[in-house]
Amino acid sequence: MVEVDVVNLLHDGRIGLAPMEGVIDAATRDLLTRTAGIDWTVTEFVRVVDARLPPRVFLRHCPELAGGDPRTPSGAPVHLQLLGSDPVALAANARQALALGATSLDLNFGCPAKLVNRHDGGASMLRTPWRLRTAVSAVHDAVGDVIPVTAKIRLGFADRRLALDCARATEDGGASQLVVHARTRNEGYRPPAHWEWIGRIRRRLSIPVIANGDIWTLEDYWKARTLSGCRDVMLGRGALADSGLAPRIRHWQGTGEHLPPTPWADKASLLLDYAAMQRSILSSKTVVARLKQWMNHMRGRDPEAARCFQALRRITELDDFLAGLRASMTSEAPALPA
Ligand SMILES: Cc1cc2nc3c(=O)[nH]c(=O)nc-3n(C[C@H](O)[C@H](O)[C@H](O)COP(=O)(O)O)c2cc1C
Numbered sequence: 306m307v308e309v310d311v312v313n314l315l316h317d318g319r320i321g322l323a324p325m326e327g328v329i330d331a332a333t334r335d336l337l338t339r340t341a342g343i344d345w346t347v348t349e350f351v352r353v354v355d356a357r358l359p360p361r362v363f364l365r366h367c368p369e370l371a372g373g374d375p376r377t378p379s380g381a382p383v384h385l386q387l388l389g390s391d392p393v394a395l396a397a398n399a400r401q402a403l404a405l406g407a408t409s410l411d412l413n414f415g416c417p418a419k420l421v422n423r424h425d426g427g428a429s430m431l432r433t434p435w436r437l438r439t440a441v442s443a444v445h446d447a448v449g450d451v452i453p454v455t456a457k458i459r460l461g462f463a464d465r466r467l468a469l470d471c472a473r474a475t476e477d478g479g480a481s482q483l484v485v486h487a488r489t490r491n492e493g494y495r496p497p498a499h500w501e502w503i504g505r506i507r508r509r510l511s512i513p514v515i516a517n518g519d520i521w522t523l524e525d526y527w528k529a530r531t532l533s534g535c536r537d538v539m540l541g542r543g544a545l546a547d548s549g550l551a552p553r554i555r556h557w558q559g560t561g562e563h564l565p566p567t568p569w570a571d572k573a574s575l576l577l578d579y580a581a582m583q584r585s586i587l588s589s590k591t592v593v594a595r596l597k598q599w600m601n602h603m604r605g606r607d608p609e610a611a612r613c614f615q616a617l618r619r620i621t622e623l624d625d626f627l628a629g630l631r632a633s634m635t636s637e638a639p640a641l642p643a
Contacts, residue, residue, distance in 0.1 A: 315530055315531075319344040319537040320344055320539070321344060321484070321537065322346040322539070322551075323484075323539045324350060324411070324413070327349065327598075328545065329541075329545070332579055335377050336579060337548060338377040338380075339379050342550075342551025342552040342553075346381050346384070348384070350386045351385065351402075352421070353387050353395055356397075357394070360401070363407075370406050374408060384410070385402050385407040386411040386412070388416055390425040390436065392442075392444075397447075403452060409452055409455065410452060410455070411457060412444060414427065414428065414440075414456060414459075414471070414475075415427060415428050415457050417459075428490035434467055437474040438475070441475050441479055442478035445478060445479030454479055454480055456478075456483050457517075460489050460499060460502050465499075473509065473510065483510065485506055485516065488518055496519055503516045503532075503533035504534045507533060515539050516535040516537070516538045517540075517541065521543040521550070525543070526538060526554050545602040547566075547572075548575050569607060570634040577630060579595070580596060584623065589622070590621065596630075597617075601614065617629045
């Protein structure tokens with residue numbers, strides 16, 4: 306009976322698309338929310354140091370702001386993420402974001418990058434929960450009456466000793482929702498993700514806690530939800546590796562059916578759409594680099610993606626790359642363009 310209840314509980318729950326700097330831009334958010342599955346998205350972080358940033362910086366990270374209510378074309382809300390440690394600067398930029406039309410602000414306390422951490426941003430804040438609370442509270446005082454302020458943390462910097470204190474600090478500071486990436490900063494992206502630790506946090510907080518880290522398959526989704534007890538999850542690399550993951554989870558939630566694996570042709574078609582959207586905005590070289598980066602996320606879990614990546618990885622010309630990609634959709638082994 307207990308098992309049946311758990312399965313019933315798993316049949317709802319929201320799915321967020323994780324922020325990924327240099328990877329998940331507005332075009333990717335658009336593409337990954339075209340099929341039902343993703344309920345909300347988050348921008349790449351806007352780095353806040355000491356000054357109020359000009360509108361163009363916000364619009365670069367979140368072009369969706371230009372339409373007023375920031376959403377992807379298919380309607381998924383886009384939350385704007387800020388990264389910083391100075392409460393005054395964070396508050397000033399939160400007000401700026403609000404004035405530009407942001408409808409939800411997320412604060413990044415998980416970034417492991419050495420440069421960011423050296424300047425006291427991202428995961429380095431996890432060493433001092435009181436500072437984390439001050440930062441969240443400054444942003445909440447600035448805009449919290451008008452729009453929600455949320456936070457994203459890891460389980461700690463070097464170890465998990467302060468995990469609960471950090472989580473509580475975000476709630477005490479006024480965060481209305483917390484995403485927990487189930488690893489410490491020093492664990493980087495190495496498996497496993499400690500989903501049971503998200504459960505420990507969830508039990509101590511009264512705000513919704515969202516499970517994040519290493520959800521690559523429907524089975525991972527069940528495990529992450531069961532071990533964390535969280536209703537909602539956030540998908541990052543898993544959604545890039547398999548654009549069908551969120552729709553597969555959504556389909557299973559609605560019907561109990563398991564959809565077949567996403568065909569390579571569907572994934573390649575998504576990459577072609579991405580290139581078509583970006584080639585008038587970015588340089589050809591950058592588009593090729595972005596395509597390779599996305600394929601790199603796909604190839605670990607899809608032999609056809611791995612074969613195609615191997616065949617195309619040395620190509621730098623965009624049209625050649627796209628020709629190879631198109632060929633890979635119909636032939637067994639992608640042909641290298643002459
Ligand atoms: C290349 C890359 C860029 C990322 N950029 C951000 C970011 O801008 N903001 C953020 O909060 N997390 C960022 N993350 C962390 C992800 O949002 C997510 O927490 C992490 O990848 C674990 O989830 P996953 O296993 O589903 O990918 C990034 C991760 C990667 C791999």
